[in-house]
Amino acid sequence: MTEEFMRERLEKVHRLRAAGVDPYSRGFQPTHSSEAAKALLGEAERTPPVAVAGRLMVKRQQGGLVFADLQDGHGRIQLMANRSILGDEEFGRFADLDLGDIVGVSGPIFRTKRGEITLEVNSFQLLTKSLRPLPEKWHGLKDVEIRYRQRYVDLLANPQVREVFRARTQIITAIRGLLDERGFIDVETPVLQEVPGGGHARPFQTHHNALGRDLYLRIALELHLKRLLVGGFERVYEVGRVFRNEGLSPRHNPEFTLMECYQAYADYEDMMQLAEDILVCSAMAANRPLETSYEGEAVNLTPPYRRERMADLVLEYTGKHAAGEELNDLFEEHVQPRLRQPTFVLDYPVEVSPLARPREDDPRFVERFELVILGREYANAFTELTDPIDQRARFEAQAAMRAAGNVEAHPMDEDFLRAVEYGLPPCGGMGVGLDRLVMLVMDQPSIRDVILFPVMKPEA
C-alpha cells in the first residue's frame, strides 16, 4: 500500500515537472503566521491579502470549493479555494494538492458563513511535495513506537506533542534567565573526559584514535564546574547532556540533560532557596499552575517546601535509628516513595556523599539535600567540600570501594584534587535533572515524552 501510494505521488511529481511546476520550489515569503493572519481580521469583514505557508492537513471539497486546513509552526488556518475566483486551471491544480504537501498561499482573510476565519486563496505555490501518507486526521498517531522512532511524524500529526517540547524549551530558557539574572555565567565543559566523576554511575567508554587512548562520556558536570570556581568565576552553571550506561525505564534515558550550578560563598540553605525559585520559574515558564497534578495525583509546588533530616524521616517511617549506608538504604526503600509533596531531605550520610562538606556538629553527616516530589528526586545539592585533605581521603575511601568491586564508586581524580589544593572558595552547588522536571511540570508519564529522540533499539 505504501509502495502504491508513493508510486502515485511520484508520478504526480513527474507530471508536475513536465508541466513546468517545481514540486520542491522556493522563494515564497510568508507575511503572516496562521495565528497572526487570523488575528488580523478582528471585527472586519475582509483584510488585504496576506501570505502564509505551511502543511496541508485536511482537505474538504464541495464541488467548486475546496476547504483545506493549513498547519504552520503556530497553529492552523482554514483555506478556501474557489473555482470562480481561481479559474478552472488553477482551481484544478489546487484540488490536486495532497495532504502533507507544503504550500504557500496568498489572499484576503474573511469569515465563512459558519464563522470560520478563512484565507481566500487568490494564488498559491506548491513548495514541497509530500510522498508519504499522513496519519489519520481524527485519531492522530498513537503508536508509541512510531511516535518515538519517527518523531517528525509525531510532531506534525499531534499538536499537543509540539506544545510539550515548546514548553521544555521555555522552561530551560527561563531557568537560564533566572541564573543569568543572578550573575551566574553559562559555561561549557568537556563531554569527553579522562575521569568520569561527579556522580555514581557507569560511564560510556569511547576511544580517541589520534591520542590512542580511551575516554569516557561525562556522567555529571560537577568537577569541571568546581574547577572554574577555583579559577575565580564565582557563579557558574551549565545545562548539558550527560550519559549514563544504565538500563532504560520511563524515568531513565541513557543520555539526559542536567543543569548544575555552583555559587561561591553560598551553602546548601541558599541552594534550597534556589531550588524553590527554579521550580516556580519552570511552572510559570510553561504556563502551568503551582497547585497541579501529576498522573492524576495532586501536588502543590508552592514554596516553602518541607525540610526534614534524613535520619528523622527514617526514624519516623521505620522506627529505626541508623547511620551510614544503612540509613541511606532505609530512606530509599521506606521513606522516599512515600514523600509525595515537595520535601527537602537534609543531611545525608558522609559515606554516600564524597564531594559534600561535613556538618560541623556531626561529621557523620554532610550538608546535602535532595528535593523529593512524588517519590522522585528533582534536585541534589550540597555545601561543597573545600578541604583538599578531606577530599583526598574521601576519594581514597571510594577507591577502596572500587577495588572491592563497586564499579560505581567515585574514581580518583588527581587533577581535581590539585585544583582544590589551590583553594576552592566555600560554595554551594546543585544539580537538577531537567528532563524529569519537564515531565513533572508538563504532566508527562515517560521521559521519552520529553526527549525528542529517545534511545531506541534498531528497527528490523
Added chain:
RNA sequence: GCCGGCGUAGCUCAGCUUGGUAGAGCAGCGGUCUUUUAAACCGAGGGUCCGGGGUUCGAGUCCCCGCGCCGGCACCA
C-alpha cells in the same frame, strides 16, 4: 539481564477465548457536489495478520524460538 502484556491495510481499530486461508472507519484512487469543519454520497482497490519453525486436512487464531514496543523488577544518588 529476568517476568508479564502487546505486534492485523498508510493511520485508528475489530477478528484470536470457541482454528475453516481477513473486516470497518479515515487516508488514497475513479465519479457527483460552490460556504465545509471527524463531513457528504456512489464505485472500485489495497494485507509477507512482526519474522521463523511446529501441531493440524486446514493457523491471524493453538505451541515453540527469535525480533521490536510497552510496563514491572534488577541496575540507576
